[in-house]
Amino acid sequence: MRKITIIGAGLAGCEAAWQVAKRGIPVVLIDMKPGQMSEAHHNPNLAELVCSNSLRANRLENAVGLLKEEMRRLDSLILACADATAIPAGGALAVDRDLFAQCVTDRVKNHPLIEFRSERVDVVPEQLDAPLIIASGPLTDGTLFDSIRDRLKLATLHFFDAAAPIVTIDSIDLSIAFRQSRYGRGGDDYINCPMNEAEYQAFYTELVAAELAEVKDFDREIVFEGCMPVESMAKRGVDTIRFGPLKPVGLVDPRTGAEPYACVQLRQDNQAASLYNLVGFQTRLKIGEQKRVFSMIPGLQQAEFVRFGVMHRNTYLPSPEMLDPTYRVRRDEPIYFAGQMTGVEGYIESASSGLLAGIQAALEYQDLPIPARLAVLPTRETVIGSLAHYIASAENKHFQPMNANFGLIAPLVGKFRKKTDRQQAVIERALLEIDQVVGKLL
Numbered sequence: 001m002r003k004i005t006i007i008g009a010g011l012a013g014c015e016a017a018w019q020v021a022k023r024g025i026p027v028v029l030i031d032m033k034p035g036q037m038s039e040a041h042h043n044p045n046l047a048e049l050v051c052s053n054s055l056r057a058n059r060l061e062n063a064v065g066l067l068k069e070e071m072r073r074l075d076s077l078i079l080a081c082a083d084a085t086a087i088p089a090g091g092a093l094a095v096d097r098d099l100f101a102q103c104v105t106d107r108v109k110n111h112p113l114i115e116f117r118s119e120r121v122d123v124v125p126e127q128l129d130a131p132l133i134i135a136s137g138p139l140t141d142g143t144l145f146d147s148i149r150d151r152l153k154l155a156t157l158h159f160f161d162a163a164a165p166i167v168t169i170d171s172i173d174l175s176i177a178f179r180q181s182r183y184g185r186g187g188d189d190y191i192n193c194p195m196n197e198a199e200y201q202a203f204y205t206e207l208v209a210a211e212l213a214e215v216k217d218f219d220r221e222i223v224f225e226g227c228m229p230v231e232s233m234a235k236r237g238v239d240t241i242r243f244g245p246l247k248p249v250g251l252v253d254p255r256t257g258a259e260p261y262a263c264v265q266l267r268q269d270n271q272a273a274s275l276y277n278l279v280g281f282q283t284r285l286k287i288g289e290q291k292r293v294f295s296m297i298p299g300l301q302q303a304e305f306v307r308f309g310v311m312h313r314n315t316y317l318p319s320p321e322m323l324d325p326t327y328r329v330r331r332d333e334p335i336y337f338a339g340q341m342t343g344v345e346g347y348i349e350s351a352s353s354g355l356l357a358g359i360q361a362a363l364e365y366q367d368l369p370i371p372a373r374l375a376v377l378p379t380r381e382t383v384i385g386s387l388a389h390y391i392a393s394a395e396n397k398h399f400q401p402m403n404a405n406f407g408l409i410a411p412l413v414g415k416f417r418k419k420t421d422r423q424q425a426v427i428e429r430a431l432l433e434i435d436q437v438v439g440k441l442l
């Protein structure tokens, strides 16, 4: 009998397997565990949380909280097990990691339509008589990534060891920061945060003294000069970053009419221009330290960070070039990708891509025509859909891993008395659409 194959039984792979099997379709789920583990995996069970045991905020007013509620309504296995194994953590959803992995493993392995195989996959299967979902994660082992690259004829697979923080446009103080490109080339593409000498000295002193996040063993192998954390560069000398990411040349501060002493540039990060990343600010600082030190940058005092800088091995695909918003490759082969390797960032985001890829692969298996499949794909008005569309956005030139956030959601037009009223309307709009999708899927 034809079966859908899923490679990788992490958060994305297990969620995808569940979504396929609950539609009555047989699945082969393959993971190299427990015989072989990546450098970050230690638990013999599936769906292992490799680092924190927090799945982050649970409140609907937070995008990842709304994403969770959307996934609950779509019958997510990962959310069901997370809720069943939750432990007190204030407004966050944190879990007992061992009970959580046990719960997912039991549900997956006891499902009559899911056949689990423990083996390492090194090659993308040649002949496919049913959809294939690849969800082997950011630490994909062996030669599987080489095989993916060859099969999809990709020049490169992104390899990113450090990422810079991202802030929302609404939280940047544009009475201080100004739009301009260096030497006037390229329009007003960048937002510039100018510093005078005293501001630079104060910032520099805190940057080089700030606390670093713990380095795991597997991080040590990776140090790229081109991706050097900003604090490491700063430690080479007081002016080094003024000749690097904080160089002011070619910029004129409209408030003074002169070149600033130093300048931090922010680059647009999404199509909607609601998010901006700090150029050259890949960092290993602890999250609290990033907030404290980077908020000293003029114009960013009230900045809302939707993603903090991170540093770890992270191999991910150039998804905008190769995936559509159903997480399927844009070519005539039924291959889907899911999880962190698609460029979504985070446990829940990874599971959410597995959820959509699983549903879509199941519908393709059932020979549903493409318009019918797209009719149940959540739109940009939902968190789950906005993330999928972000990943597949061909105009996404500076593609980097992305967390769920409200900046990705389609704006809601109309007048609202308060910001919270608008947010409430966005939440209601998203959940209404998800309920409609659930209805159609029935």
Ligand SMILES: Cc1cc2nc3c(=O)[nH]c(=O)nc-3n(C[C@H](O)[C@H](O)[C@H](O)COP(=O)(O)OP(=O)(O)OC[C@H]3O[C@@H](n4cnc5c(N)ncnc54)[C@H](O)[C@@H]3O)c2cc1C
Pocket: 007, 008, 009, 010, 011, 012, 013, 030, 031, 032, 033, 037, 038, 040, 041, 046, 047, 048, 049, 050, 051, 052, 053, 119, 120, 121, 122, 135, 136, 137, 138, 139, 140, 141, 142, 143, 144, 312, 313, 314, 338, 339, 340, 341, 345, 346, 347, 348, 350, 351
């Ligand atoms: C070190 C590290 C720390 C992280 N910390 C956090 C955090 O604290 N919070 C957060 O939200 N996100 C974190 N992330 C990001 C991300 O959320 C996790 O990586 C998440 O586990 C991704 O889910 P996934 O399903 O894509 O991959 P995984 O959960 O990694 O699952 C992939 C599975 O594929 C299997 N596999 C790999 N290669 C093969 C192969 N060739 N053949 C067969 N099986 C294979 C693996 O054994 C694994 O079980 C972290 C990532 C890393 C790398």
